Amino acid sequence: MELLPTIWFIAIAVLWTGYLFLEGFDLGVGMLMKLFARNNTERRVLLNTIGPVWDGNEVWLLTAGGATFAAFPLWYASLFSALYLPLLVVLLALIFRAVAFEYRGKVDTDSWRNRWDWAIALGSFFAAFGVGAALALTTTGLPLNANGDREGGPLAWFSGYALLGGIAVVGFSLLHALAFLALKTDGEVRHRARQWFVRLLPVLLLPIASWALAIQFMEGKPWTWAAVILAVGAAVTAWLLARGGSEGRAFLALGAFLVLGTTSIFGAVFPVVLPSTLDRAFDLTISNASSSDYTLGLMSIVAAFGLPLVIAYQAWTYWVFRRRVSAAHIPAAHSFLPAVAAKAFTTKG
């Protein structure tokens, strides 16, 4: 087995896991803006838990995409072009969501806020769903021809696995967000988040667990089966910890569930990165889709230095903003008095 392509397969699995771990909760918090928060103050509590960090979290997606381009150009090209429409939806969702975070508080009217709240909630939902569908399909396969191009038209990617993967990431993100809110907020929101977490854990994890299991039945190896079983154990642990009131540990246990789950999925499909459903001879693998050893070697050196650095300063960010946020911290919305708005100024008159 080639060493460098294997390392980069692992690196990309790490990047996707990092993305799902970090943006998982901020996508979930975005959806909870409409599902969970009961009033504007609660919505601002939710937003401010992710405010300083969501943008840094999203860069994990760009890095996963960029690393796939650099390390496995053929994987990147086939996956992204085959999933043209779903990725377009992801892009539009991410655009609206990002802009909404920044613009929501910039005008002090309910209709303005409400519009952007919907942009955050729907943007988060479609981004999570689309990323989940794309990840599921790269593990279960797409109708690719010998050149790696999609056959069968714009919707040929659609399958039950696309739906399952979409729901899986949406469900996981919602649960992860509840764990995050229980950890990062105080008062009523914290209490309710933990309650919801305990109550909803089985149903929200069912789809992602089904995806991991389905992959095991198709491609599983003994050690990836073991990872799935450990993942289920981590989920049960998270549930018990949350019920017992250990919010921080419950959050970590859910994180362990994610890491084990993605490990079992990526591990099972290895060394295939994108199977073809038309003919397994057209499968993209770490050998036939990768860049040269020179490029991979260069990237390895940079990543070996760069990735720990990223993790270190992002961890520091979480440390700086480690305080719990509660409704009492939310100042009233400020509606500023424009210095030169026409009606506010009548000196000359």
Add this chain to the structure above:
Amino acid sequence: MDALEIARWQFGITTVYHFMMVPLTIGLGLVVAVIQTAWYRTGKPEYLRMTKFWGKLFLINFIMGVATGIVQEFQFGMAWSEYSRFVGDVFGAPLALEALLAFFVESTFLGLWIFGWKQLKPAIHLACLWVAVIGSALSAYFIIVANSWMQHPVGVEMINGRPVMTDAWAVFTNNTALVAVPHTLFGALAVAGGFLLGIAWYHLWRRRHDGVDTVGADGRVIPGEDARIPGRDRADHKVWIRSLRIGAVVAMISFAGTAVTGDLQGKLMFQQQPMKMAAAEAACHDGTGFSVLSIGNVGSKNCDDVVAVIEVPGILSFLAKGDFTTEVQGVNSLLPEYKANYGTHLPDNPIYGERAGQEIQYVPVMEVTYWGFRMMIGFGGLAALAALVALWLTRKGTVPEARWLMRLAVFGILAPFGANAAGWIFTEMGRQPFVVAPNPDPSGIDQVFMFTAAAVSPGVSAGELITSLVALTAVYAVLLVVEVKLLVTYIRGGVVSAMPELGHAPADENEDETPGAGGNGDTKPADDVLAFAY
């Protein structure tokens, strides 16, 4: 339109749009960092106000650059899969490194800056902004390394029909990139300079117009204040006159910077992409003169009816070679060379789709290259000249009362944006029909090139592309309106829009006359975790 043309329109529209936000982010970020440093060192309140006000506008704009940037990375794979397969070994690395080494830094530390006003020590808080600013400049570097490889491929060998990186140092120190990076950064600063100048001019004008500031017998400004409006005090005058002067100086320096680096770029382009240089000039025949204005159909391929109305002899040679006599090759003498080197017709390969076997058009669309080149220089030069005039007109501390001058200053904000867009449109359209232009270096990797016609995703239908083109363009248009409206609101609001605390200063007692200002004056929880944006 077929898939290729739609994909090109989409890339053009999304890129030019993205690059309206990016230069303002890069340029304004640096300016805000310098101003905050001044505040940190001197403690003068006007610098804090400037930091907050310009910082607020910076953030409103920044987020749009972030949101539209993801589209850029994704669409290589989505719409240009053959391109991605061909260049991935060498082109993917700078993109991945941009995310890993630059964009992570930029977004993480900007988050710290936005939310860390109270949590971080002032020095650390300031350092976070500097780190973010350096991150965005580094980001520009990596992206331009990738782009420069398309203009001037280096550091690769052809193996199995694909360029494979063999010399990373050559790729990351491509001379095309080394001059394009400072050119782009100066271009970004020019945008920030014009932005400060125009907005500060508006506020100074408004203060005069409203009778807050008056002018003494010697023509010098006498700053005043209006107690009824928060933040409209004497310090406010300082905010704007200082911003105006910073903006004007930045605009002039950056124009000089773009001129010097642009000149270096021209000389490289003359060697690396001679056809682009000829097309910039709409020069059909060899010569030395630079056309200031040509009439007739500059796009015609045989030049029969192109008449140079104003032509300065020697200048074209200077732009290309640094002397006044070298004949610069025109389109007519370059064409046979291109045909001999790269063929007359696209090969009969399915990768070219219905274009297989068609004749290759080596001459870019000359209306675009000719006018793009002139608009870039023209807008850039005008902005710098206007900045000089602005400094002179405001030497006594405020702006003239004339409304038209204010309007000119405000609309002048657009000129550097126009120069940036024109420059990019020129250089990317001038590269056609290649997506990776051949490198005619004598050291020789001439066979590394790719026609744009071969780059588009074969599996993606025109219908999908038109869907995304329409959807992205519509969303971008709506968001542009929202962004500009928000910017205008916050600009009109003045400093207090970014510093609501100015609105409930103790001096400000007559609340009935200042509605909205005192509504939440005393929300000061002991642990103010949330003195920030959301």
